[in-house]
Amino acid sequence: MTPAPVLFISNGTAEDLIGARLAALLGRRTLYAPLVGEGRAYAGLPEARRVGRVLRLPSGGFPFGSLPNLRSDLRAGLIGESLGQWRDAARGASGAGAVVVVGDAYALMVGTLAARINRRPLLHVQPLLSAQYLEGLDLRGTLRELNALGANRPLPYELRLARRAQAVFVRDAATQAYYRRRGVPARFAGSFAMDVLPAPERELHVPAGRPVLALLPGSRDDHRESLSTMLRAAALLPQVTPVVAWPHPWATVALPSGWTLEVASDTEATARGEGAGVSLQRGAFGAVARAADVAIGTAGTANEQLAGLGVPVIAFATRGPQYTAGFARRQGRLLGAALQVVDAHPAALAAAVNGLLEDPSRRAQAAVAGLGRIGPAGALPVIAAEIEVLAEGVWPRHPGPAV
Structure with missing residues (x-):
């Protein structure tokens, strides 16, 4: 019997790359729903199929980075097209063995809905948040960065969604401790950034003895x-x-x-x-x-x-x-x-x-x-093994607390 595919939902260039590397470690077909751009990192995988529409944003996926970013993205159809992506992801999850979210709270919302509608296990890879973003951040600094509030710290709704996921992986040990103090059994298995750092592609022929x-x-x-x-x-x-x-x-x-x-x-x-x-x-x-x-x-x-x-x-x-x-x-x-x-x-x-x-x-x-x-590399093989377990149906099927 052919193993069920895994649906990857990711929202950014680095997130797509992490998702594609994870997918390559699995012996399964890949469905992918990139929420920003085309998800080109997945395209080279064998038997990979994109689910749903492509959202090309003038901001490159940073609508809240500045007011001009938000205005340009709204003019580009941010709201209507995003809602369409939610529907596309939910349809794509119906044929998947598991849903894997690689991204922020927004991607987690999309993945949670797709997983719940289809009663599929959900695994969240959070490569963006770090408890280290909070170091030295006082009230004045928080007010100055209100547009990045959800990027500096997990907001209550993200923590509630994360508690419902069957597995959550974070980017560093400090963030693991932060999540666990708030009831999320998150795991730090290694640095996602270092996992996707490519090996040297060729010799550069730089002069010896010069920095x-x-x-x-x-x-x-x-x-x-x-x-x-x-x-x-x-x-x-x-x-x-x-x-x-x-x-x-x-x-x-x-x-x-x-x-x-x-x-x-x-x-x-x-x-x-x-x-x-x-x-x-x-x-x-x-x-x-x-x-x-x-x-x-x-x-x-x-x-x-x-x-x-x-x-x-x-x-x-x-x-x-x-x-x-x-x-x-x-x-x-x-x-x-x-x-x-x-x-x-x-x-x-x-x-x-x-x-x-x-x-x-x-x-x-x-x-x-x-x-x-x-931190060191090493997270992706651990996460891939967890995905395989979840996709085979070995996960708690109790409904969990209400969201």
């Missing part, structure tokens, strides 16, 4: 603003080897005025200007991350992965959609000494890089903080 500066403009549209600032900062650092981990088509490269782009192949290009030449590498994030001594990043998961490797990260806020000033503050609380947020100016970034390279004790402190706060 490597990784430039991480990110997968969101922040790169249209941040890459130019990063390149100009790199031009002020002739003693380092800068390498851009570029995840987009070459046509989307936004260069500073006076700079040129020399495309060598589909995977390698060089940006030239202000007396500098900066290598851009496509499809080589794993190689760039492992070669780096220091990083400048306006990215979410990528910044965390570099910190998890022990690489100090320097960041600066953009106008969005993701790496806003509020997001930078939140990531600073998450990563502690592993992240340094400075002004969005090339000279400030270059000074921060020099400060780290000239002070080994600061680099060591940043490395220890990153390694400790992100």
